[in-house]
Amino acid sequence: MEGKEETLALVYLDYAATTPLDPEVQQAMREVEGIFGNPSSIHRFGQEARRVLEGARERIASLLGVRPREVVFTGSGSEADALALLGVALAKGKGHVVSTEVEHSAVLGALRLLERLGFAVTRLRPDRLGLVYPEQVEEALRPDTILVSVMAANNELGTLYPIREMAEIAHGALFHTDAVQAVGQVPFRVDEVGADLVSLSAHKFYGPKGIGALLVRHGVDLFPLVPGKQEGGRRGGTQSPVLAHGMAVALEKALRLLPEESSRLLASRKRLEAGLLSVEGVELNGHPERRLPKLVNVTVKGADGEALLLAMDLMGVAVSSGSACSAGSLEPSHVLLAIGRSPREARASLRFSLGRYTTEAEVDRAVEVFREAVARALSRLRPGEHPLEVAAEVGGLELVAIAGVYLEGYRQGLPLVLDGFPVSAGALLAYRLEPGLKEYLFAGHLSREPGHRYILEALGLRPLLDLHLALGEGTGAVLAMPLLRAAARILHMATFEEAGVSDRQ
Numbered sequence: 235m236e237g238k239e240e241t242l243a244l245v246y247l248d249y250a251a252t253t254p255l256d257p258e259v260q261q262a263m264r265e266v267e268g269i270f271g272n273p274s275s276i277h278r279f280g281q282e283a284r285r286v287l288e289g290a291r292e293r294i295a296s297l298l299g300v301r302p303r304e305v306v307f308t309g310s311g312s313e314a315d316a317l318a319l320l321g322v323a324l325a326k327g328k329g330h331v332v333s334t335e336v337e338h339s340a341v342l343g344a345l346r347l348l349e350r351l352g353f354a355v356t357r358l359r360p361d362r363l364g365l366v367y368p369e370q371v372e373e374a375l376r377p378d379t380i381l382v383s384v385m386a387a388n389n390e391l392g393t394l395y396p397i398r399e400m401a402e403i404a405h406g407a408l409f410h411t412d413a414v415q416a417v418g419q420v421p422f423r424v425d426e427v428g429a430d431l432v433s434l435s436a437h438k439f440y441g442p443k444g445i446g447a448l449l450v451r452h453g454v455d456l457f458p459l460v461p462g463k464q465e466g467g468r469r470g471g472t473q474s475p476v477l478a479h480g481m482a483v484a485l486e487k488a489l490r491l492l493p494e495e496s497s498r499l500l501a502s503r504k505r506l507e508a509g510l511l512s513v514e515g516v517e518l519n520g521h522p523e524r525r526l527p528k529l530v531n532v533t534v535k536g537a538d539g540e541a542l543l544l545a546m547d548l549m550g551v552a553v554s555s556g557s558a559c560s561a562g563s564l565e566p567s568h569v570l571l572a573i574g575r576s577p578r579e580a581r582a583s584l585r586f587s588l589g590r591y592t593t594e595a596e597v598d599r600a601v602e603v604f605r606e607a608v609a610r611a612l613s614r615l616r617p618g619e620h621p622l623e624v625a626a627e628v629g630g631l632e633l634v635a636i637a638g639v640y641l642e643g644y645r646q647g648l649p650l651v652l653d654g655f656p657v658s659a660g661a662l663l664a665y666r667l668e669p670g671l672k673e674y675l676f677a678g679h680l681s682r683e684p685g686h687r688y689i690l691e692a693l694g695l696r697p698l699l700d701l702h703l704a705l706g707e708g709t710g711a712v713l714a715m716p717l718l719r720a721a722a723r724i725l726h727m728a729t730f731e732e733a734g735v736s737d738r739q
Contacts, residue, residue, distance in 0.1 A: 245551045245596045245603075249589030250389055250415065250529055256440035256484060256590075263442065263480040273473050274464060283475045290478035297485055298417070298432075298449060299425030306448045306465045307473055311414040311435030312340035314448035317459055317469065318410045318431040319344035322381050323353055324457035329380035330354040334366050335572040336393075337385055338412055342568070354378075362574050363521040364393040371400045379407040386416035386427075390569040390585055391520030392529030394420065401428040408454060414438055414446075418488035419526055420496070430454050436477070440590065441484030445477040495590060500527040502588050502597050509601030510586070513608050519570060519583060528588040533575065537582045537611040545607040546584075551600050554585045 246254075266286050271279030273287045288302070295302040308314045319341060323331065333345055335357045345355050356374045360366050371382060382404045386397050392415075401409040410431040416422050417432075418439030424432055431454065435446040450456055450468065462470015507530050510516055519531040534542060539555040546553055555567075566580030575583070586600065 243550070245599050247586045247588060247592065247596070247600055248552050248554050249592075250392075250438075250526075250585065250587035251554055252437050252443065253440045253589055254591070255437075255442060255480075256487060258487060259441055259480050259484045262483040263476050266479050267476050269475055273475060286475035287473055287478050290475070290482035293482040294447065294485060297482075297489055298434075299423035300449050301452060303466060304450055304452055306450055306468050307478055308446045308448055308469060309444060309471075311412070311433050311438070311446040312338070313459075314414075314433035314435070314446045315340040315412050316344050317448050317456070318433060319348065319381065319383060320459055321456040321468070322408055322410070322431070322454070323348050323351070325455040326380045328353065328378075330356065330376050330378045331381045331383065332356045332358065332371060332374045332379060332407075333383045334358045334360065334385070336360050336364065336366070336388055336391075336569045337383070338389055338414070341383060341385070341412055358384075360393075360573055363524075364388060364391040364519070364569070364573050365521060365524065366395055368396055368399040368403050372403045375403070375405065375407065379404075381408045381410060383410040383412070385412040385414075386422065387413070387419065387526050388520070388569065389415050390567060391531050391573075392526035392587075393520050394524045394526065397429065398427050401430075415526065418485060418492070419528065421492065424449055424451075436481035436484055439484050439488040442477050442480040445474065445481050447481070491590070496527050499588050499592075502592060502594065503527055503530055505594065506530055506586060506588070506597045506600065509598070510604060513605050515612070516608070519573065519575070530586045531570075531583060532586075533570075533579050533583045534608055534611070535579070535582065537608060539581050539583050542582075542584055542604075542607050542611055545610060546600075546603050549603045549607065551603045553600070554587075555581075555583065 269283050269286055271277070271281075271283035273280060273284040275281075275283075287307075291305045291307070292302045295305050306314075306317070308317060315338060319331070323329070331345065331348060331353055333341060333355065337345075345357070349355050354376075358366050358370045358374060366384060371384070375382075382400065384395055384397055384400055387394050394416075397409075397411045401411075408430040409428070410433070411427065411429045412433045413422060414433055414435045415438060417434040429449075430451045432449040433446065434449070437443040448469075456468050458468050458470060460470040464470055464473060507518065510530060510532050511518060513534075515535040515537075517533045517535065519533055520529075543553060543555050566575075566577045567583065570580035570583055571577065584604075588597070
């Protein structure tokens with residue numbers, strides 16, 4: 235419309251983190267949301283709820299090739315992973331567990347706990363393509379091995395593992411697979427895979443958040459992590475018939491659309507991959523073929539992954555720098571380190587994941603934004619250039635305005651540091667203009683007190699970068715940051731009180 239600024243639609247390419255709730259699933263859940271009874275109650279309200287719950291259990295069992303009583307509802311895929319590993323181990327009492335170095339954090343956390351409880355754990359290392367082979371499992375087996383746990387599809391690389399062959403090799407040990415990224419994404423039936431325990435999560439296939447399941451083969455002894463009589467005594471707590479119903483409906487639709495969706499996503503992935511790899515310095519992570527059709531993980535040599543991620547986000551494209559369950563961590567991806575990436579390379583990586591609603595136009599837009607973000611991230615000051623000139627050229631006056639806020643705070647002695655070191659790109663530019671700012675930020679006013687959040691919150695400034703890491707990256711990290719529109723109004727504020735900051739410390 236004339237007189238209004240044209241805005242681009244946001245592009246979501248983080249389907250490996252979570253998927254939007256499918257409208258059909260949402261409608262199906264609304265149809266049963268009035269059924270509020272406790273499924274364990276014997277009166278009519280409880281029995282009505284139980285009919286919905288057990289109906290969902292039967293549908294999921296049929297779709298995945300198990301018996302209804304082998305479906306144990308959980309609160310998430312992570313809980314299902316923990317129940318599988320800890321439940322089996324605690325039921326056995328002692329023994330040896332085999333897994334890999336590239337598992338989801340829920341599995342890795344359970345393995346660490348098992349070691350503290352006295353269990354022996356062997357972690358298999360992948361090759362540079364992220365693959366783990368059946369022969370490695372066979373070599374790791376011991377007479378006291380009680381469990382082998384290998385994921386079906388890696389959540390960061392998309393690598394697909396030969397779990398059927400591994401399950402056959404496991405022999406007397408039980409075999410668990412974290413299939414959270416596989417179910418609904420690639421063909422998967424438990425009766426064909428041969429696993430004893432399988433983890434899945436509804437929100438990965440367009441179902442509701444807050445519900446997952448552990449499929450447990452009949453006869454497998456499982457120690458409950460949450461005591462109670464629900465779920466056959468394997469997982470206590472009142473179940474949600476509404477969530478279970480939504481999970482069943484979502485799984486039915488995902489499997490019905492799977493053949494068509496797999497072909498479409500594979501074509502889109504190849505289109506995206508070709509565009510990303512055409513950018514200089516970009517390298518693919520993971521196997522080029524044995525991969526989920528929806529996922530591409532790349533490393534941008536010499537860049538900062540978090541900076542790229544935030545730059546793309548502010549330009550309207552949402553991607554990730556790794557597992558959503560590890561977001562906010564300053565540690566590089568354990569998966570990328572395991573396949574031989576250096577910590578610096580691991581931090582320079584991004585994950586793109588496509589989904590049901592991704593269009594070719596969105597793929598092309600993502601490549602365009604990625605190309606621009608990489609160019610900014612890799613830019614450097616040339617000899618004789620002034621930081622303000624480059625900032626104005628690359629990002630306009632708003633970045634300069636943010637820097638002005640930090641400089642003024644420095645002169646007035648105001649604490650401007652957000653808890654845990656995150657600061658805006660303007661803080662880095664201010665540091666370039668006023669070297670004393672570094673000592674000011676690190677020495678006199680740095681603390682973990684929540685009160686130090688007020689200045690950035692009052693000004694509406696979004697935390698963008700870890701100062702400690704960024705100062706070591708040079709001005710390229712500064713120039714990589716997209717501008718914060720909220721800073722524009724700072725130019726018109728005469729005092730900090732006008733910005734809503736009155737509780738100075």
